Amino acid sequence: xxxxxxxxxxxxxxxxxLICRTLPLFLLKGRELPEWAIRSLGLIPAAAFAxxxxxxxxxxxxxxxxxxxxxxxxxxxxxxVVVALKTRSLLWSAVTGVAVYAILLxx
Amino acid sequence: xxxxxxxxxxxxxxxxxIGLNAFQALLMSIVFYSGAGQFMIPxxxxxxxxxxxIIASVxxxxxxxxxxxxxxxxxxxxxxxxxxxxxxxxxxxESYGVSAAKFQEGEWSIDRALMVNIFSQSSWxxxxxxxxxxxxxxxxxxxxxxxxxxxxxxxxLVTQKLTSANIVAAVVAMVGVYVCKLVGLSxxxxxxxxVAGVVVAMIFCALRDKxxxxxxx
Numbered sequence: 519x520x521x522x523x524x525x526x527x528x529x530x531x532x533x534x535x536l537i538c539r540t541l542p543l544f545l546l547k548g549r550e551l552p553e554w555a556i557r558s559l560g561l562i563p564a565a566a567f568a569x570x571x572x573x574x575x576x577x578x579x580x581x582x583x584x585x586x587x588x589x590x591x592x593x594x595x596x597x598x599v600v601v602a603l604k605t606r607s608l609l610w611s612a613v614t615g616v617a618v619y620a621i622l623l624x625x
Numbered sequence: 626x627x628x629x630x631x632x633x634x635x636x637x638x639x640x641x642x643i644g645l646n647a648f649q650a651l652l653m654s655i656v657f658y659s660g661a662g663q664f665m666i667p668x669x670x671x672x673x674x675x676x677x678x679i680i681a682s683v684x685x686x687x688x689x690x691x692x693x694x695x696x697x698x699x700x701x702x703x704x705x706x707x708x709x710x711x712x713x714x715x716x717x718x719e720s721y722g723v724s725a726a727k728f729q730e731g732e733w734s735i736d737r738a739l740m741v742n743i744f745s746q747s748s749w750x751x752x753x754x755x756x757x758x759x760x761x762x763x764x765x766x767x768x769x770x771x772x773x774x775x776x777x778x779x780x781x782l783v784t785q786k787l788t789s790a791n792i793v794a795a796v797v798a799m800v801g802v803y804v805c806k807l808v809g810l811s812x813x814x815x816x817x818x819x820v821a822g823v824v825v826a827m828i829f830c831a832l833r834d835k836x837x838x839x840x841x842x
Contacts, residue, residue, distance in 0.1 A: 534684035540713040542694035565822030567782035568795035572802040574775040602780035609628040615776025
């Protein structure tokens with residue numbers, strides 16, 4: 519990534535996140551958001567994280583080169599789901615994912 | 626705090642893989658300061674997504690911050706504007722979780738919450754810095770480092786409330802991403818899939834409310 523691309527992405531992403539982080543706090547001052555807004559904002563995490571997971575795990579034609587190499591991430595994902603549900607910890611989920619992935623790649 | 630280090634180092638390794646140096650990673654961690662966002666950027670960049678698509682997708686995923694900000698508004702009503710601003714600007718998924726719980730218990734204030742945020746931000750920035758140095762020093766396979774991010778997204782997904790609307794949103798979003806990739810739209814796939822998930826789930830909620838009203842009458 520060039521410096522130019524770096525600045526565009528850094529500034530672009532930083533401005534939008536800063537607005538999302540600070541604007542509601544100053545605009546609301548104790549008032550509530552309308553119900554439809556709360557509802558749709560509440561749905562974003564589930565939809566966004568599902569989209570991110572799907573983007574990482576699934577691709578058309580992923581099994582064309584045989585079942586095993588393509589199945590590794592899916593298998594690791596199952597382990598991570600179990601650990602995430604049990605511990606609810608980002609740390610343990612990340613450690614499990616990386617460790618199990620490394621072990622399965624070695625086999 | 627330990628969580629930030631464990632996630633920050635793989636994030637730094639990924640940033641190194643797209644040619645960012647330690648200073649750039651540090652700057653990004655301080656100014657932008659978004660775990661999910663900073664993982665998405667190298668991931669989408671490696672996948673060859675255009676700049677506009679990266680910024681739009683990352684920004685969309687970060688709109689969830691508005692919920693946190695709205696939640697803290699009543700607690701910040703009586704503090705100075707500057708303090709409120711610095712606090713609001715440094716809230717993340719994790720520190721929201723910590724501070725929201727403490728505000729519920731009482732005995733908590735914006736300036737103490739800000740201290741938590743600053744500690745978290747420092748450990749995040751520092752571990753990203755170290756991650757870049759590690760990444761450039763030793764060749765850690767990229768797909769393994771990238772899976773740290775996938776694991777985090779899986780954890781964030783499965784710890785969402787298991788409501789029917791959330792399930793609809795998640796399933797539609799996943800199918801949406803796959804369909805986008807099928808038709809060759811892999812760049813904006815995350816954004817299109819996630820928006821489709823939210824829209825379909827909103828329609829689902831509206832229909833459900835209507836049905837509930839009808840059966841109540």
